[in-house]
Amino acid sequence: MILQRSSMTLEEVFNAIERAKEPSIARLKELVRIPSVSAENKGVECADALITLLKKEIGFTTRKISTSGSPVVYAEKNVGAPTTLLFYNHYDVQPVDPLSDWQSPPFEATLRDGKLYGRGVSDNKGNIVARIFAIKAYQSIFGALPLNLKFVIEGQEEIGSPYLHEFVEKYPELAQADFCIWEDGHRDADGNQQIWLGVKGILYLNLAITTAKRDIHSSWGGVVENPAWDLVWLLNSLKTPDQKILIDGYYDTVQEPTAAELENLEAIPFNTKAYYEDFGIQQFLQTGRDLKTAYYYAPSLTIDGLTCGYQGPGDKTIIPAEAKAKIDFRLVPNQEPDDLLEKFKSHLQKHHFDNVKIISHHGYPPARVPLSSQYLRVIGETGEQIYGHPLVVHPTSAGSGPMYLFKMDCFSFGCGNAFEQVHAPNENILLEDLVLNMKHLAAIVHAFTPD
Amino acid sequence: MILQRSSMTLEEVFNAIERAKEPSIARLKELVRIPSVSAENKGVECADALITLLKKEIGFTTRKISTSGSPVVYAEKNVGAPTTLLFYNHYDVQPVDPLSDWQSPPFEATLRDGKLYGRGVSDNKGNIVARIFAIKAYQSIFGALPLNLKFVIEGQEEIGSPYLHEFVEKYPELAQADFCIWEDGHRDADGNQQIWLGVKGILYLNLAITTAKRDIHSSWGGVVENPAWDLVWLLNSLKTPDQKILIDGYYDTVQEPTAAELENLEAIPFNTKAYYEDFGIQQFLQTGRDLKTAYYYAPSLTIDGLTCGYQGPGDKTIIPAEAKAKIDFRLVPNQEPDDLLEKFKSHLQKHHFDNVKIISHHGYPPARVPLSSQYLRVIGETGEQIYGHPLVVHPTSAGSGPMYLFKMDCFSFGCGNAFEQVHAPNENILLEDLVLNMKHLAAIVHAFTPD
Numbered sequence: 083m084i085l086q087r088s089s090m091t092l093e094e095v096f097n098a099i100e101r102a103k104e105p106s107i108a109r110l111k112e113l114v115r116i117p118s119v120s121a122e123n124k125g126v127e128c129a130d131a132l133i134t135l136l137k138k139e140i141g142f143t144t145r146k147i148s149t150s151g152s153p154v155v156y157a158e159k160n161v162g163a164p165t166t167l168l169f170y171n172h173y174d175v176q177p178v179d180p181l182s183d184w185q186s187p188p189f190e191a192t193l194r195d196g197k198l199y200g201r202g203v204s205d206n207k208g209n210i211v212a213r214i215f216a217i218k219a220y221q222s223i224f225g226a227l228p229l230n231l232k233f234v235i236e237g238q239e240e241i242g243s244p245y246l247h248e249f250v251e252k253y254p255e256l257a258q259a260d261f262c263i264w265e266d267g268h269r270d271a272d273g274n275q276q277i278w279l280g281v282k283g284i285l286y287l288n289l290a291i292t293t294a295k296r297d298i299h300s301s302w303g304g305v306v307e308n309p310a311w312d313l314v315w316l317l318n319s320l321k322t323p324d325q326k327i328l329i330d331g332y333y334d335t336v337q338e339p340t341a342a343e344l345e346n347l348e349a350i351p352f353n354t355k356a357y358y359e360d361f362g363i364q365q366f367l368q369t370g371r372d373l374k375t376a377y378y379y380a381p382s383l384t385i386d387g388l389t390c391g392y393q394g395p396g397d398k399t400i401i402p403a404e405a406k407a408k409i410d411f412r413l414v415p416n417q418e419p420d421d422l423l424e425k426f427k428s429h430l431q432k433h434h435f436d437n438v439k440i441i442s443h444h445g446y447p448p449a450r451v452p453l454s455s456q457y458l459r460v461i462g463e464t465g466e467q468i469y470g471h472p473l474v475v476h477p478t479s480a481g482s483g484p485m486y487l488f489k490m491d492c493f494s495f496g497c498g499n500a501f502e503q504v505h506a507p508n509e510n511i512l513l514e515d516l517v518l519n520m521k522h523l524a525a526i527v528h529a530f531t532p533d
Numbered sequence: 534m535i536l537q538r539s540s541m542t543l544e545e546v547f548n549a550i551e552r553a554k555e556p557s558i559a560r561l562k563e564l565v566r567i568p569s570v571s572a573e574n575k576g577v578e579c580a581d582a583l584i585t586l587l588k589k590e591i592g593f594t595t596r597k598i599s600t601s602g603s604p605v606v607y608a609e610k611n612v613g614a615p616t617t618l619l620f621y622n623h624y625d626v627q628p629v630d631p632l633s634d635w636q637s638p639p640f641e642a643t644l645r646d647g648k649l650y651g652r653g654v655s656d657n658k659g660n661i662v663a664r665i666f667a668i669k670a671y672q673s674i675f676g677a678l679p680l681n682l683k684f685v686i687e688g689q690e691e692i693g694s695p696y697l698h699e700f701v702e703k704y705p706e707l708a709q710a711d712f713c714i715w716e717d718g719h720r721d722a723d724g725n726q727q728i729w730l731g732v733k734g735i736l737y738l739n740l741a742i743t744t745a746k747r748d749i750h751s752s753w754g755g756v757v758e759n760p761a762w763d764l765v766w767l768l769n770s771l772k773t774p775d776q777k778i779l780i781d782g783y784y785d786t787v788q789e790p791t792a793a794e795l796e797n798l799e800a801i802p803f804n805t806k807a808y809y810e811d812f813g814i815q816q817f818l819q820t821g822r823d824l825k826t827a828y829y830y831a832p833s834l835t836i837d838g839l840t841c842g843y844q845g846p847g848d849k850t851i852i853p854a855e856a857k858a859k860i861d862f863r864l865v866p867n868q869e870p871d872d873l874l875e876k877f878k879s880h881l882q883k884h885h886f887d888n889v890k891i892i893s894h895h896g897y898p899p900a901r902v903p904l905s906s907q908y909l910r911v912i913g914e915t916g917e918q919i920y921g922h923p924l925v926v927h928p929t930s931a932g933s934g935p936m937y938l939f940k941m942d943c944f945s946f947g948c949g950n951a952f953e954q955v956h957a958p959n960e961n962i963l964l965e966d967l968v969l970n971m972k973h974l975a976a977i978v979h980a981f982t983p984d
Contacts, residue, residue, distance in 0.1 A: 096640045121847030162964025177849060183747075241847050282752070286848045299956065300861055301733070303822055304776060304833030311772065311836055312760050318769035320764065352911060362746025362854075366756045373756055382755030383764055386851050388840035392859060396572060397693065397737045397895065398934075399861055400837050403813075408843060410751055410850055444848065465750035481752035482850075503852060 091223060092528050098219035099520045101407045103513065106215040106520075107191075107198065109135060111174070114191040114200040114209040120152065120238045129172040131237055132210065133390045142233070147253065149245035153469030156249075156256055159231050165530050166230040168259035170425035171210045171266075172239030172489065173494030175202040176505045179311075182509035198511055203511045205504040209266045209496040210235060211514055221285025229530040231436055236484075238264070241284055242444030243484040250487045261457040261491045263523075265483065267365040269515060271356025275465055275522075278494040279458070280450030282381070284482035285422050288441040289313070292404045292463045297391065300399040309437070316435045317407065317445035321383050324501045325367065325376075327411075330430045332381070332422070337415040339379040343477060346453070347374045350474055353500075360501050377480050385511035412482060418446025449485035449492065450478055457491050464525035465495075468518055493520075543979050549670035550971045554964065557971075558649065559641075559668040560586060563653040564624075564658040566641040567918070571603065571625035571689045579624040580604045583686055591668045592682070598704065601698035603688030607700075607707055610682050616981050617681040620709035621939065622661045623690035624654040627956045634958035639965025647964055654962045656955040660717045660947040661686065663967055667974035680981040684708055693737070693895045694935040701938045712908040712942045714974075716934070720966065722807035726920045726973075729914060729945035731901030731929035732936045734864030736873050739765075739892040743855045748842065751850040758887070759857035761841045767886045769859065770791065771832050776818065776827070778862075780880045783832070783851070783873070788866040790830040793876060794928060797904065798825040801925055807951065829928050833863045857892075863933065870896025900936035900943060901929050908942050915976035916946075919969055946973075 105364065113132075118125030129146055132155045136142045160166075179202050180187040186192035191200030197426035202208070217231065221522040223303075234257065236246045250257045269275050291309035297304055321327050339347075352374060354366065386409060391402030411422060423443060430438050451458070453475070473495070485492045497519035503509045503527050536590075569576030583606045584595045593608040612618075629639040629652050632965065636844075637643035637862060642651030652657070668682065672696065685708065687697050701708045718727050742760035749757055772778050803825060805817065808817060808835070819827050827833075842853030874894060882887050916924040924946070938944045948970035954960045 121845065121849065177845060177847075179843075179845065183875070226934030262587070286850070288848070293814065296957075298812050299932065300833075300835040301863065301933070302812075302828075302830050302838055303863060304827045304863070304931075305819060306812065306814060308816060308836055310839055311774075313769075313839075314765050314768040314836070315774050317762075317765040323762075323766050356884075361749050361753075361757065363744065363757060367758060368756055376755045377753075380755050382749040382751075384754030384852055385759055385765070385842065386751055386840045386849060387844050387853065387854065388761055388764075389844040390840075391836065391838035391839050393840040393857070397739070397859065397861075397893075398837060398900055399735075399737070399835075402838065405839065406844070408848065408849075412752065412754060439544075442848075479752065480755070481750065503747075505849070508749055 091526060095219050095223045095524045095528070096521050099216065099517060099524065100221050102215045102219055102520070103517060106211050106516065108201065110198065110208055110211045113211065113333065114202050115189055117189050118174045118237065119177050120241045121177050125520050126152050126237060129237060130153050132173055135214060136233060138173050139214050140221060147249055148159055149248045151245035154237070154246065154249045155235040156232065157233040158248065159299050160225060160232055163227070163229045163530065166232060166259040168232040168262045168488065168490070169213050170232060170262055170264050171213070171233065171235045172206050172237065172491070173204065173235050174237045174238050174240050175207070178507070180507060185508055186253070192502045196515065198509045199308065199510045201509055204498040205500045205509065206239070206265050206270070208511045208516060212519045213244070214300050214522060216520040219520065220524045225419055227527060231529060232256070239483065242284065243446065244444055247276065247487055257488060259490055262488050262493070263492035264492045266484060266496035266498055267494045268496065269500060270351060270474060270504055271353035271360070271500040272351060272429065274351065274471060274474045275469040276476060276495065277451070277461060277465070278476045278479040280478035280479060280492070281448060281485045281494070282480055283417060283419055283446055283448035285411040285419040285443065286415065287409050287426070287443045287447035289407045289409065290404060290439045290441050291437050294401070294403040297400040297403050298461045298482070305402055306401050308401050310402055312435065312437060313390065313405040315409055316438055317385065319429070319433050327381065329425050330432070331425050335416045336381060339375065344371070344389050344476065347371060347378065350374060350476060356500060364391050378477050381412060381414050381417060384410050386410055391401040413448050415450055438458055446482065446484050447486045448478070450493045451493065455475070455491045457493065460529050461493055461495070461526055463530055465522055466520045468525060535798070543976060545672050546674045546975045546979070548970050549673050550667065550968060550975065552970060553666045553670055553971070557662050558964070561654065561662040563651065564640040564662065565619065565653050565748070566640055568640050569625050569688065570628050571692045572628050577603050577688060580606050580688060583624055585895060587684060588663060590665050590850055591672060596935060598700055600699045602696035605697065605700045606686040607970050608684040610678060612678050612681055614678070614680045614981065617683060617710040619683040619685060619713045619939065619941070620664050620665070621713055622656050622686045622705045622716050623685065623688065624661070624686050625656070625691050626656065626689050629958070631958060636959055648961045649964065650959055650961045652960055655717065655719070655949040656960065657690070657716050659722065659962045659967060663948050663970045664974060667971040668978070671975045671978050673823060678978060679983065680978060683707070685983045690934070694897070695895065696877060697935050698938055711942055713939050715781070715936060715943045717947035718945065720944045720951060721802060721925060722804040722951040723802060725802065725922060726916060727925040727926045727927060727946065729918070729930040730904070731943070732899060732934045733931055734868060734870055734897055734899035734937070735933035736862040736870040736876070736893045736894065736896035738860050738863065740858045740860065741890045741892050742888050743889065745852070746855040747852050748851040751852050754852055756818055757852050759852045761853055763886065763888060764841065764856040764858055767889055768836065770880070770884050779875050781883070782876050786867045787832060787871055790826065795822070795826065797928070798829065801927060810954065811952070828931055830865060832865050832868060837861055837863050862900050863931065866899050866901050869898050872975055879939045887964035897933065897935050898937040899929070902942040902944065904928070906942045908944065911980045912944055912946070912977055915980055916973055917937070919973045920978060924966055950981065
């Protein structure tokens with residue numbers, strides 16, 4: 083067993099982690115206070131706060147690397163070990179609206195009943211703090227690290243990491259490592275710690291249709307083109323009510339799950355009732371293995387937002403001048419966002435949606451680690467000791483991230499919980515999870531101690 | 534010719550109208566100053582100002598009749614003539630937003646280059662003032678009126694006349710007359726005075742679909758029901774891109790235009806280029822006679838507004854918890870809003886849109902006067918003498934109004950112009966049109982002088 087090699091000393095690290103609870107929460111609160119909402123171009127100074135933290139708390143060498151967008155925070159400690167681990171994180175957060183649904187101010191992290199509430203406490207500032215303080219505790223007991231460590235912390239993950247590729251292309255050596263712990267993760271509804279072996283890709287599109295220079299009285303409804311109708315017909319042409327995406331060639335490159343992979347799905351718990359309660363839904367669109375297959379292995383198409391015409395109280399009789407939609411495609415291996423964008427444009431042409439404008443788009447390809455990875459074994463064994471049960475291994479996250487940029491095995495797990503409300507009001511983290519995650523990280527680091 | 538019977542004396546009425554220009558504008562400014570925005574429940578005291586005006590200026594008997602909403606102003610002068618004419622008007626106005634687009638304050642009517650600008654100068658306070666001062670001028674020359682006159686001036690037309698039916702039901706004798714001059718009208722883009730012989734009906738629906746208690750991360754997009762998609766599929770099920778409405782039985786009761794009516798369409802000018810410029814559009818959905826047929830004789834279905842999910846800048850990856858739509862059906866004889874509402878509900882059932890909620894609805898039936906109406910002949914002949922050209926006769930307005938409550942021939946015409954911006958910033962009226970409209974009204978009254 084890995085832990086038994088020097089378990090007493092690792093126990094001391096765990097004690098140091100327990101003692102680090104208060105200062106780590108204090109640092110997390112400071113980070114949350116910086117409203118680094120990338121969608122609103124705010125709080126980029128969070129990069130400087132992180133550089134201070136990485137220097138002061140764990141003595142890493144740091145660099146603030148500029149891109150065409152927000153800067154990337156890079157930090158490293160090279161101890162000349164044979165193995166290098168890279169932490170990928172991001173310091174930006176999602177917008178906070180609807181603000182009125184927050185029970186405490188989103189940028190003032192607030193403790194209630196063992197939980198810390200605030201925007202970014204889980205996604206992703208909480209994980210950054212957990213990683214830094216796990217390393218700090220390890221160094222405080224052992225002095226030196228048994229493997230080389232790197233941090234790459236970007237500032238625009240929540241808007242699709244549009245410039246992270248510049249960092250990777252310009253500094254390929256900084257982006258190199260043997261394996262990577264990805265931004266975050268959370269325990270499931272039954273409390274089981276989980277790990278994800280990949281991400282889906284994404285293509286996010288902002289669409290707009292403008293048909294007039296002003297809203298027009300709806301008595302003209304039968305003879306004047308209405309962009310809301312054009313939008314409805316476009317969207318309807320993209321997906322059927324049984325979730326089939328109708329873009330020509332959309333499924334051509336999809337890597338279907340193997341029989342073994344489908345078999346493996348059986349082992350993954352899926353607490354539907356807990357999700358029902360969390361989301362406030364009655365059912366999923368599928369059941370049983372179909373549900374899991376769709377969740378992990380199928381691409382999807384979501385309408386994220388619609389806006390058009392009069393949206394206030396009461397009635398107003400107008401033909402809107404403009405209609406807008408936000409949609410996202412989730413991609414599985416081997417779909418490519420650039421290829422899909424071309425297919426989407428062809429779809430517009432084929433169906434004569436000539437007035438649809440793609441206002442903006444972003445995307446990245448999917449990524450997936452094989453179940454046989456040697457690093458998965460280390461993470462799994464240490465995790466089982468910390469959490470007292472085998473980790474739940476998901477073949478991929480249904481979410482997306484720029485994992486494809488890092489050419490190594492990437493593992494997503496972190497300090498979140500099943501009801502953490504990321505991207506929504508009242509985002510939260512359990513202090514207990516923060517501590518367990520720090521212990522797990524310390525144990526992984528320790529596992530690379532030479533015999 | 535009607536006018537020749539006593540043309541010299543009618544000429545004196547016209548002179549009196551010219552002299553009445555300044556006092557009528559002064560009274561109109563006073564009415565505009567009262568911000569009687571029914572959507573905001575403001576300025577109901579406008580009813581009292583009108584009662585004073587109707588008493589003081591033309592000596593009518595007045596009543597302020599309460600309803601569950603704003604009061605109805607009723608006024609009459611019964612001279613024991615065989616014919617009774619009823620004026621239908623409203624003292625409420627549309628909201629003024631966006632306020633910043635007004636070149637002068639909306640509630641301070643301002644003269645610029647022969648036009649008076651302000652909220653309600655045309656719709657509908659200008660028409661009220663024109664009618665009162667035409668009668669005043671007539672009485673100042675002839676002493677007595679040759680026909681009985683009534684005013685019914687309601688206070689909630691702009692929000693769909695929700696309580697006018699109470700007045701009609703409680704006081705049917707007050708709502709009785711031989712014919713009616715409806716609230717307003719305007720000259721076309723070429724300066725031709727127009728008249729409308731009816732209104733389309735309307736059914737306005739506020740729809741909502743709620744599928745979850747909160748927005749959910751869009752990584753769940755393939756397995757969680759999305760109300761935006763449900764809304765898209767519902768709306769798509771209602772109308773095809775060639776404007777065919779797909780609700781079972783929707784067209785069953787539609788009174789198709791006769792060959793004669795279609796023929797009559799040829800005489801109606803339709804300055805498409807002026808509309809293109811006004812609306813900022815490139816074309817209508819139809820051309821030529823098809824365009825006119827659709828505009829006057831076809832029912833329509835308009836999306837007035839859509840709201841759902843994230844609508845701010847940038848990207849946010851969520852499955853929205855709720856999606857909403859505002860839609861309106863315009864109805865032609867003999868469609869009924871209550872019947873259509875039932876058919877709409879059946880459509881929801883038939884296509885299993887079980888989660889669609891009708892949050893609110895309002896509607897009223899269409900109304901139409903036959904081209905053979907004897908009163909049309911009087912209005913047309915006098916109009917031709919005043920304006921120097923035959924009136925453009927529209928078989929119906931494409932807009933809607935509570936005309937169905939008045940069981941008589943109703944004619945819409947008034948003092949507006951083609952660029953009057955009703956319901957929009959910088960609503961305006963040409964003083965020249967105000968005077969011509971008053972002369973036309975005086976000539977109509979005079980035409981009922983017994984031989």
